[in-house]
Amino acid sequence: MNHPTPDNDVSRRSFFQLALGWLAGAFATAASAVAAVRFLVPNVLYEPSQRFKAGKPEDYPDGSVTFLEDERVFLIRKGNTFRCLSAVCTHLGCTVNRANKGYHCPCHGSVFNDEGKVEGGPAPRGLPWFLVTLSKDNRLLVDKGETVVADKYLVV
Numbered sequence: 489m490n491h492p493t494p495d496n497d498v499s500r501r502s503f504f505q506l507a508l509g510w511l512a513g514a515f516a517t518a519a520s521a522v523a524a525v526r527f528l529v530p531n532v533l534y535e536p537s538q539r540f541k542a543g544k545p546e547d548y549p550d551g552s553v554t555f556l557e558d559e560r561v562f563l564i565r566k567g568n569t570f571r572c573l574s575a576v577c578t579h580l581g582c583t584v585n586r587a588n589k590g591y592h593c594p595c596h597g598s599v600f601n602d603e604g605k606v607e608g609g610p611a612p613r614g615l616p617w618f619l620v621t622l623s624k625d626n627r628l629l630v631d632k633g634e635t636v637v638a639d640k641y642l643v644v
């Protein structure tokens with residue numbers, strides 16, 4: 489019969505301590521490898537494009553201010569010129585309405601003139617204008633990612 493001796497106890501304890509050490513080392517190595525691989529993958533946020541086609545120039549009557557609901561902008565035609573104004577209030581982001589003159593925010597009462605400048609209310613700055621160009625297939629192309637000065641027109 490084989491009884492455990494004190495030496496066997498010590499070697500068994502040493503074995504478990506060694507195994508635990510190896511396990512901890514392997515876990516640390518695996519965690520480092522995962523972190524290294526994660527570091528190699530870029531943190532890129534893929535957002536939808538800010539550009540959209542707004543139809544043909546002739547879709548807009550001369551002198552019109554057309555609200556494009558999906559994009560929350562006003563497309564403005566005067567003669568053969570086109571501009572695009574944001575309809576997003578610079579206060580807290582409500583959609584502004586076209587008034588007899590200028591634009592009015594229904595949420596807290598900000599008022600903007602025809603050029604988008606603040607005339608009253610809590611809005612901290614005017615409504616931005618967006619770049620309008622013409623696409624190759626002769627459609628108005630608005631880029632909400634690119635703001636322009638108020639007097640920059642697309643002439644067709």
Ligand code: FES
Nearest residue numbers: 577579580593596
């Ligand atoms: S969101 Fe337009 S005034 Fe507050």
